Amino acid sequence: MNVVVTEDLTKIYNAGMKKGGITALDGLSLAIGQPEIFGLLGPNGAGKTTLLKVLLGITRISAGSATIVGLPPDNPASRRKVGYLPENHRFPPHLSGLGLLEFTGRLYGLRRNVIDSRAGSLLDMVDMDKWANTKITKYSKGMQQRIGLAQAMMSDPEILFLDEPTDGVDPVGKTEIRKVLQKIRDEGKSILLNSHLLSEVESVADRVGILSRGKLIKTGSVDELTSRESQFEIEAEFGNKLFEIPAEVGKKISLSMNRLIVELKDEKQVNWIIDHLRLKKINIRAVKPIKISLEQSFIETVTEREVDQS
Amino acid sequence: MRGFTRDSIVQLLDRKTIWLFAVVTVIMVAALIVVGNARFQGGPHGEIEFDAREINEMLGNPMLSVFSSFVSFLVILTVLLTAGTIPVMLVPGRAEFYLSKPISRTAILLNRLWGIMVAYGLLIVICGLIGYATMYFVFSVSVSGIIYLFLLNLISLFIWLSITFFAGVALGSTSMAIVTAGLVWFAQWVLQARELIKGVVDSRALEITLNVMYFVLPNTGDLSDLTVKLASGARVADWAPLYTSLGFAIILMIVTLVIFNRKNY
Numbered sequence A: 001m002n003v004v005v006t007e008d009l010t011k012i013y014n015a016g017m018k019k020g021g022i023t024a025l026d027g028l029s030l031a032i033g034q035p036e037i038f039g040l041l042g043p044n045g046a047g048k049t050t051l052l053k054v055l056l057g058i059t060r061i062s063a064g065s066a067t068i069v070g071l072p073p074d075n076p077a078s079r080r081k082v083g084y085l086p087e088n089h090r091f092p093p094h095l096s097g098l099g100l101l102e103f104t105g106r107l108y109g110l111r112r113n114v115i116d117s118r119a120g121s122l123l124d125m126v127d128m129d130k131w132a133n134t135k136i137t138k139y140s141k142g143m144q145q146r147i148g149l150a151q152a153m154m155s156d157p158e159i160l161f162l163d164e165p166t167d168g169v170d171p172v173g174k175t176e177i178r179k180v181l182q183k184i185r186d187e188g189k190s191i192l193l194n195s196h197l198l199s200e201v202e203s204v205a206d207r208v209g210i211l212s213r214g215k216l217i218k219t220g221s222v223d224e225l226t227s228r229e230s231q232f233e234i235e236a237e238f239g240n241k242l243f244e245i246p247a248e249v250g251k252k253i254s255l256s257m258n259r260l261i262v263e264l265k266d267e268k269q270v271n272w273i274i275d276h277l278r279l280k281k282i283n284i285r286a287v288k289p290i291k292i293s294l295e296q297s298f299i300e301t302v303t304e305r306e307v308d309q310s
Numbered sequence B: 001m002r003g004f005t006r007d008s009i010v011q012l013l014d015r016k017t018i019w020l021f022a023v024v025t026v027i028m029v030a031a032l033i034v035v036g037n038a039r040f041q042g043g044p045h046g047e048i049e050f051d052a053r054e055i056n057e058m059l060g061n062p063m064l065s066v067f068s069s070f071v072s073f074l075v076i077l078t079v080l081l082t083a084g085t086i087p088v089m090l091v092p093g094r095a096e097f098y099l100s101k102p103i104s105r106t107a108i109l110l111n112r113l114w115g116i117m118v119a120y121g122l123l124i125v126i127c128g129l130i131g132y133a134t135m136y137f138v139f140s141v142s143v144s145g146i147i148y149l150f151l152l153n154l155i156s157l158f159i160w161l162s163i164t165f166f167a168g169v170a171l172g173s174t175s176m177a178i179v180t181a182g183l184v185w186f187a188q189w190v191l192q193a194r195e196l197i198k199g200v201v202d203s204r205a206l207e208i209t210l211n212v213m214y215f216v217l218p219n220t221g222d223l224s225d226l227t228v229k230l231a232s233g234a235r236v237a238d239w240a241p242l243y244t245s246l247g248f249a250i251i252l253m254i255v256t257l258v259i260f261n262r263k264n265y
């Protein structure tokens, strides 16, 4: 079953205003299954935070629909099995780390013994037990994000909404947070991870969606988004032998230093290349599909779209 | 109450607010003792000596009004100290913490209101009882209706909180919440003098405005007169200040909840 489903979800801020308002989400349809880590990528202002807020009922839907565990956001029960780490969060300043977890547990309506045992194991998981009784306001940014993750896990959620979890955290802190995310994934939780940092998403997400101006313009696995369609790199001992490729097969992009780069009409045509290399007695060392970084894919997708629009 | 009551108490202790209440109470107790031990001369040649206790008795227990003002002051102190509760809860980055939980917005606000009522209500009653005990020992007066005095002051706390909660949700700022409460406070002073104003300014429109405002706005001034009467065991002829003020607070709370439920954060 899908934990999160949205259909034509639209959010227009200040819709009543004369200027017509700001469209933050524009007919967004998305389904997140269980368990998976779905990375939502998009530049600042794309609507990532708005999507989470709309799903949690913090901001009201303008059009379309959304459900979490089958319930609409205006039903508080839809949030029972959801955890949330807001972007730029400011937890109640009078609380300690442990106090935050306990209050969170009570807000979820959990029983005392459940709260105690969960708070204990979560503090352990995010490696914050030493700081449990220190006020949150005294924590470093990395510690705040870690206690924030623990707080988001208090309800034993089926899905976790994380909004830029490593933003403003130093490299060491980032590594620690990434470790925690892996642990959470290993527990079989779904995560909706918002980020404008591609490397973050790339390293943990099973599936990625690219959001631009409120529209989901591409979704797919990290592999799908990063593999360059039918481009291959072939390493072989060409020596000074010529190797031509007929137009119906594809085209040669470059050949140098025994490295041939081709773009094929169809991935299966790679067999034609191999056959003919062997016919010419050229020794093949490696054949590999060319991948681009998610960053490149992301930039290409977003800029293509902007060119289309103008 | 989903942890809100406990949280309100934790917050109260964290802010060291309790010391402010302690200081006010100590001042009150000290003043009572000083006044209580004073000697007063009376008669044509100052030949009769009274102590404070006798004077209090002769004047019909004015100490009760003093004590009532002390409790009202604790209420005002609470209103000022808690005016920021809602705006601070709803700042960006913190609103998300509360609103992402499986509780309705209505429950969040009502639980918070209840939390403050319990945390500060307890503090007011404790400080009040210390003041009352002092008054009892110094002036040997016991007030049969002391329970009503506390009860009506807690109602008055609820009325003022409905105003700061409304302003906190609608305007989202602590200072605006305090200003709003101040304006209502000022308005009810004006309204107390409405008969006087009507006599001085001869305007039908003004008269109607004053009358309407009198029934719309809470009348905490009249309410405290009513409180003293009730506490001293006197008969209360006019319950209107209580009903209209309580009605005002309930309607304002409903309006506040409607606004809160419609807002985007």
Ligand SMILES: Nc1ncnc2c1ncn2[C@@H]1O[C@H](COP(=O)(O)OP(=O)(O)O)[C@@H](O)[C@H]1O
Pocket (backbone or CB within 6 Å): A013, A014, A022, A023, A024, A042, A043, A044, A045, A046, A047, A048, A049, A050, A051, B264, B265
């Ligand atoms: N409360 C708000 N009122 C008006 N506009 C808003 C509000 N919150 C966000 N926006 C606008 O909606 C768009 C999407 O913002 P946001 O969801 O925060 O994007 P992201 O998280 O991807 O950076 C932006 O243009 C932003 O200015």
Ligand SMILES: [Mg+2]
Pocket (backbone or CB within 6 Å): A045, A048, A049, A050, A087, A163
């Ligand atoms: Mg954002």
